[in-house]
């Protein structure tokens with residue numbers, strides 16, 4: 001299932017300032033960025049530098065105080081099912097089964113019962129949760145809940161996946177496994193991914209392109225393609241000299257103002 005249409009993501013002179021009860025916070029400095037369809041862009045940066053703000057602007061949860069966010073020819077002004085968001089916490093509906101959670105998007109767009117079932121079977125299979133379709137979310141481990149959240153987003157067939165530190169709360173082994181699963185799913189889907197993380201290792205492992213943001217107000221201070229092939233992942237890659245060298249190259253950029 002290759003995403004069709006023009007889903008190029010463009011941020012043009014985008015800045016964001018939060019106006020709260022206290023002093024205003026300039027979260028993002030004006031920045032410009034284009035993400036081509038099918039790219040996996042991983043953004044890494046220090047805590048509070050504006051990564052989530054940037055993702056929420058692309059999602060349409062926030063409107064920039066300066067500049068324009070666009071997908072294809074359309075200016076982003078609200079959330080859309082074409083941009084699926086995976087949050088750090090799975091936020092599954094606890095009173096619904098795993099299957100019903102995954103069927104939610106298709107149900108809201110009034111897909112028929114057979115179609116909903118087909119989509120849920122397909123995406124629960126893809127994330128390895130077929131046997132847990134009838135379980136309640138609280139019967140799943142944290143990693144399984146994240147897989148269910150990913151299946152729920154995929155069931156909407158978004159052209160763009162926005163992932164906000166989805167594996168940040170998981171133990172290291174589960175995190176490694178889910179990184180491999182996400183990479184496999186992305187590779188087979190043709191979707192664009194924008195992935196936010198604190199971890200340089202995770203960004204370099206998953207991204208086809210890695211961006212580093214400066215401390216707040218966030219700007220992009222580094223933007224390079226990953227210098228190894230898209231399909232090769234696994235323990236051998238993590239230990240490969242070109243992986244280690246690129247990871248150190250990226251790590252050296254963190255904290256750049």
Ligand SMILES: Nc1ncnc2c1ncn2[C@@H]1O[C@H](COP(=O)(O)OP(=O)(O)OP(=O)(O)O)[C@@H](O)[C@H]1O
Pocket residue numbers: 018019020025026027045046047048049050051052053054198216
């Ligand atoms: N709703 C809000 N109102 C006011 N300030 C906010 C709001 N949301 C975020 N901020 C501020 O904007 C800045 C950027 O926050 P953001 O969550 O985008 O950073 P982040 O890079 O995702 O951080 P972390 O990696 O710690 O999650 C921070 O200084 C934060 O305190």
